[in-house]
Amino acid sequence: MSRYSSNPLSKLYRTAGWRRARAAHLGVEPVCRLCRAAGILNDGSLTVAGETQRDGRRRFLxxxxxxxxxxxxxxxxxxxxxxxxxxxxxxxxKQRDEQRGFSNARGADGWPLDPRHPANR
Incomplete structure (x- = not known):
């Protein structure tokens, strides 16, 4: 069963157009944006902690x-x-932040970066 099977728009992710667009995007941005912000260059082979991803099914971007x-x-x-x-x-x-409605990411000063965070309202 496809991981997109519950999404009625799942067919979009299986189109040649999406595969080309995805490949082009990954050519421009080949590492995880959030890992990079944390100082980790993750090409899909690492966990969020910067350790080697042991689960081969999770080695992708x-x-x-x-x-x-x-x-x-x-x-x-x-x-x-x-x-x-x-x-x-x-x-x-990302999924947790979407459900919560704001990100808990903090700046160097420890203050929440997301303007939607309750501390910034």
Missing amino acids: VVDHIVPHRGDLALFWDPGNWQTLCPDHHDIT
């Missing part, structure tokens, strides 16, 4: 939609709405 497209084809195909993430950042951090 995700082209993530920064703003969830939720069926909006303009957002789906907008390369300005894409970022490269490792599976840990995509499946754990």
